[in-house]
Amino acid sequence: MEKPLVEVEVEESKTQDKVNEEVRATSNSMIEVLSKSTNPKHRNSKFLKFLKKLAHGAYGIENEALVKNPEKLEEFRNMEGERLKEEVVRQAEEKKASGEERQKMFERMWNGEEEIDEQLFQEMMGQWEQEGQDQDEELRGQLGGPFGSQWQSQVPEIIKDVIPFEPKNTYLDDTLTDRLTLAKELIDTGRAQEAIVCLQAEVQKNAENAEAWRLMGQLYQENDQDEYAIIAFKKAYEIDPYDLDSLLCLGISCTNELEQKDAINHLFHWLKYHPDFNHLVAAIPESADNVELDMVRAAYLEAHALKPKDSHVALALGVLAFIQRNFPDAARFFEDGIRENPTDHTLWNKYGAAMANSQNIPAALKIYHQALDLRPNYVRTMANIGLAYRSQGEYMQSMPYLLNALLLNPQATHIWSYIRSSCLQMNRLDLLEKVEQRDPNLFRGDFPQLIDPARMPKQNLDRLYENEIWNK
């Protein structure tokens, strides 16, 4: 049940065409780099020729084996002949060669044209990998390591507009009556992934259960999956437009996804539908598509003055400051929220995030650990701790936290890119091989700190009042 839910479908739909499309795209960008090289060795390398054939479709890759397309190959040879003539002219001019020498040069290049067989193919694939570590000054900068790789390939846009539901959901069983209560019990016993699946069953049976959608959204948010959280919160909000909690949560997730206008708009509506505060935004027109952050912020400050002990108002003010990237202010508001609601792990995580973004990593780490004390399986905080270490170049320390986040939530696949990057920065190619296999368990030998998701510690309140926040 705790296996990745998304990956399967994606893999199956990735057709052969798509693979070859990717091969062609990658080949094309490498060809671009190599053909522009000032070194004739690069311009005419076997490797470049191989790439060109791939890009042209003369060869394709099917089931990881090489296949030939004779028509395309012939077409390619004719084109290549033209290019070779130009290349000869270019080199001849560089070397000031005579007419006869030019003819010989051309023949040599033309005859150098060879069929690609399986052995040569393997050789070339090996070279593909090796180009990345080429010591050649010019190529190294363009193809090497983490640097330059971003310029070669377009990052595929992954659109996550539907929550992938668990296909074989045992919670759909009709003998189950109260899935919502069951989900809450699962959360309390630290089984958040299981709770998500249970809530998926509930909304399949009762699509109008706003609370189930909202709870699912909160779990996705804590699981470091804001895209799905936004979908779930929007469902809850559609069913119940006055659901204040969903509006506040939408404000948070949209901020994380850098959808600031949406975030401000949701926070505006939170005030608008709040019986205690709606008079504060009466002057802001309802129809406004783009509510000004300053106006919303001013209204929240009034709300804060009216009810200084309302931790939701403090939270919203913190989020607004976060949007403005005024992280010290955000930290102060989250602190206010924690004073009123000290056992809310999500407030501690937000407080830590504000501290980390305002360059105070040691304080942030301490605060994040408070959040983990309260919620030991809090995936978002684990990922945040990983990012905090990474932000000061402590890649080794970042690894166990990032891997633990993935052990708890294998669906948070974006975390693999941080791990990959950490391995590259550390020059740990041995670990990089394991990264490709996408199984955090493979790292258990390297990092004894890795957890067992089935055996998570219980909530620990011992250190709750040790934080400096209580001395202020």
Place this chain on the structure above:
Amino acid sequence: MNSSNQQTLKSAALFERMEALLKNHGADIAKKVQCVFLFEIKPAKNQAPVYFTLDLKNGEGRIMRGKVGQVDVTFSILDEDMILMAAGKLSPQTAFTQGKLKLKGNVSMAMRFSTDILPKDAKL
């Protein structure tokens, strides 16, 4: 330099946060990158740019406000696009092909820049 510009510049904190990274890991990065980047960041179109110099060539590397010393590559980009790029929501290549990121100087050196070294924001 205009100080009010710097206050409203959203990406300023990103550059400032790089100090911690360079302190611990800068020498390693500089050895690989060997390039000085200048970032010309406009808070909005038609507004005066703010400059940050990212030296990934010398010693442990340095991040400095303003244009400092000999620069190999200049990146011109809008503040909001810089934030998207740092967050991994806009790849340098896409930004470049869409005209959101402009390059001046040695183009092959520009390719040595990776958004990997920009700090990622912690999430709420």
